[in-house]
Amino acid sequence: MNGLEISPFIAGLPKVELHIHIEGTLQPALRWKLAQRNKVPLRFRDHEYNTYEALLESYRVTYNHRPELGGRKDVPTFLEAYFAGCEVLIHEEDFYELAMDYLKRCREMNVRYAEPFFDIQAHTRRGVPAEHVLNGYLRAQQDAAAQYGVRSNWIFCFIRDEPVQDGEAAYETALPWAKRPGGKGLFHAVGLASNAYERPPSLFADGFARAKKDGLHVTTHCDFGQKDTHEHIRQAIFDVEVERIDHGLDVLDKEELMAGLVDKGIGLTLCPHAYHRRTATEVLFPKLRQLLDRGVKFCINSDDPVYMHDVWIDGNMEKAYHLGCLSEKEMVQLARNAVDMCWADEDVKKEIYGELDGVQIS
Numbered sequence: 001m002n003g004l005e006i007s008p009f010i011a012g013l014p015k016v017e018l019h020i021h022i023e024g025t026l027q028p029a030l031r032w033k034l035a036q037r038n039k040v041p042l043r044f045r046d047h048e049y050n051t052y053e054a055l056l057e058s059y060r061v062t063y064n065h066r067p068e069l070g071g072r073k074d075v076p077t078f079l080e081a082y083f084a085g086c087e088v089l090i091h092e093e094d095f096y097e098l099a100m101d102y103l104k105r106c107r108e109m110n111v112r113y114a115e116p117f118f119d120i121q122a123h124t125r126r127g128v129p130a131e132h133v134l135n136g137y138l139r140a141q142q143d144a145a146a147q148y149g150v151r152s153n154w155i156f157c158f159i160r161d162e163p164v165q166d167g168e169a170a171y172e173t174a175l176p177w178a179k180r181p182g183g184k185g186l187f188h189a190v191g192l193a194s195n196a197y198e199r200p201p202s203l204f205a206d207g208f209a210r211a212k213k214d215g216l217h218v219t220t221h222c223d224f225g226q227k228d229t230h231e232h233i234r235q236a237i238f239d240v241e242v243e244r245i246d247h248g249l250d251v252l253d254k255e256e257l258m259a260g261l262v263d264k265g266i267g268l269t270l271c272p273h274a275y276h277r278r279t280a281t282e283v284l285f286p287k288l289r290q291l292l293d294r295g296v297k298f299c300i301n302s303d304d305p306v307y308m309h310d311v312w313i314d315g316n317m318e319k320a321y322h323l324g325c326l327s328e329k330e331m332v333q334l335a336r337n338a339v340d341m342c343w344a345d346e347d348v349k350k351e352i353y354g355e356l357d358g359v360q361i362s
């Protein structure tokens with residue numbers, strides 16, 4: 001679907017994925033299977049996908065326009081397509097299969113460790129019990145580590161365009177599944193996802209403070225090219241005091257934000273293909289070199305591969321490597337940055353650093 005060829009060098013690199021939404025990995029074949037199994041009609045507004053081919057075709061039109069900024073109203077936005085996909089996920093087994101599919105693919109792509117984003121609000125607001133989501137992911141986390149050797153710690157997200165109190169209540173519901181003394185061990189961090197339009201990170205300051213108090217890590221999306229993007233980044237760095245920023249590429253426009261990131265050692269989880277969908281190659285890819293030159297730490301990730309032309313972490317790395325004109329040595333450095341930036345246990349990190357030390361550079 002995307003015409004990208006993954007070079008043997010990129011394919012073989014040991015990888016860490018820090019920016020992937022688990023529901024953004026729901027592949028059409030599993031979506032079709034679950035729709036049949038759960039008797040969920042596959043449709044978006046007045047479009048019905050009655051055949052598998054029609055469903056597949058729908059993935060070719062994942063637009064990135066913004067209706068609130070005057071974009072087209074007759075085709076799904078990226079997030080509408082993503083949430084439409086979620087509708088087939090109902091039972092614990094569905095969430096389990098989704099996560100196992102993804103973690104199996106991690107093994108195939110040499111992703112050793114991942115920190116997938118999930119939320120429960122996208123499901124509980126459809127009447128799905130939170131336990132179905134949380135227990136499905138928890139079982140997959142454990143089984144994939146044992147069966148595929150892919151370790152993961154997950155990130156609970158507030159849905160930022162829902163009321164703040166709903167997010168806080170969802171956090172309370174999910175807390176017994178956190179990785180903390182007495183917890184079940186699924187998630188070790190809290191993030192902020194969904195539509196950022198007029199929903200700055202500071203709205204969720206109390207929720208983030210609570211998560212920190214509970215011993216969890218914090219990160220937030222600051223989407224590229226969003227309205228108020230610099231103010232969102234400023235709040236993330238100086239008000240919420242996150243440990244990482246998801247996207248955040250607009251930081252390059254403002255010296256004080258660049259300084260804040262570097263001083264505080266905050267890294268960016270970038271997803272180049274997500275930006276490349278609506279940014280010219282010659283505008284986008286030099287930014288990677290600028291970040292490297294300025295000493296801003298970042299790593300390469302995939303966001304929502306199924307709704308972004310089937311470009312996964314290897315395809316995103318391939319783009320950074322070729323279109324960003326980065327050397328093999330620099331690509332190994334980016335893979336190492338992901339290990340630096342991740343919140344895995346020290347023994348897991350040590351193992352991956354060791355593997356990266358052994359990568360042959362031509």
Ligand code: HPA
Nearest residue numbers: 021193194195221303304
């Ligand atoms: N951006 C913001 N929120 C999201 C995304 C995304 O790409 N995917 C799922 N939630």
Ligand code: ZN
Nearest residue numbers: 019221246303
């Ligand atoms: Zn994202």
